[in-house]
Amino acid sequence: MPRVKVLFVCLGNICRSPTAEGVLRTLAAREAPELALEVDSAGTAAYHVGQPPDPRTRAAAARRGYDLSALRARSLESADFERFDLILAMDRENLTALRRRAPAHTHERLRLFLEFAAGEAPEEVPDPYYGGPNGFEEVLDLVEAATRGLLAHLRQRPRAT
Numbered sequence: 001m002p003r004v005k006v007l008f009v010c011l012g013n014i015c016r017s018p019t020a021e022g023v024l025r026t027l028a029a030r031e032a033p034e035l036a037l038e039v040d041s042a043g044t045a046a047y048h049v050g051q052p053p054d055p056r057t058r059a060a061a062a063r064r065g066y067d068l069s070a071l072r073a074r075s076l077e078s079a080d081f082e083r084f085d086l087i088l089a090m091d092r093e094n095l096t097a098l099r100r101r102a103p104a105h106t107h108e109r110l111r112l113f114l115e116f117a118a119g120e121a122p123e124e125v126p127d128p129y130y131g132g133p134n135g136f137e138e139v140l141d142l143v144e145a146a147t148r149g150l151l152a153h154l155r156q157r158p159r160a161t
């Protein structure tokens with residue numbers, strides 16, 4: 001089975017997309033070890049490049065068993081559009097930024113991550129950076145739901161497109 005490469009994208013790469021990276025890595029290893037995945041995350045803005053995930057993000061993730069401490073923020077680069085099979089934006093603003101920068105032949109790789117969540121999920125993972133602690137729990141709830149849907153999708157098809 002070809003390796004499927006998944007990139008999560010948010011604004012700063014210190015809250016939502018590293019959460020998704022850590023959750024997918026952990027749940028894939030536990031629940032779908034047969035999938036050969038490459039998982040990464042990046043930001044459309046460069047404010048926090050080189051930094052670990054936000055302490056509030058790390059603490060909320062750790063309470064659910066996800067260790068994000070080794071991750072470091074990076075910004076999206078042109079080569080990402082060629083390298084990854086699925087490029088999953090956390091919200092519409094970041095999807096728009098991706099569409100603006102992506103070469104036309106890679107546009108079908110760009111999606112909203114929450115498209116993979118089953119049921120009544122919203123379209124976007126809200127930015128928790130300037131909000132209260134509940135925002136970080138909401139990010140985890142949405143990311144866990146979409147990750148389970150993404151794993152089901154990837155199990156059904158050898159190539160993600």
Ligand code: 4NP
Pocket residue numbers: 010011012013014015016017047048127128129
């Ligand atoms: P993220 O959250 O996009 O989920 O990493 C944010 C992090 C930092 C900022 C905004 C959102 N900021 O404005 O610095």
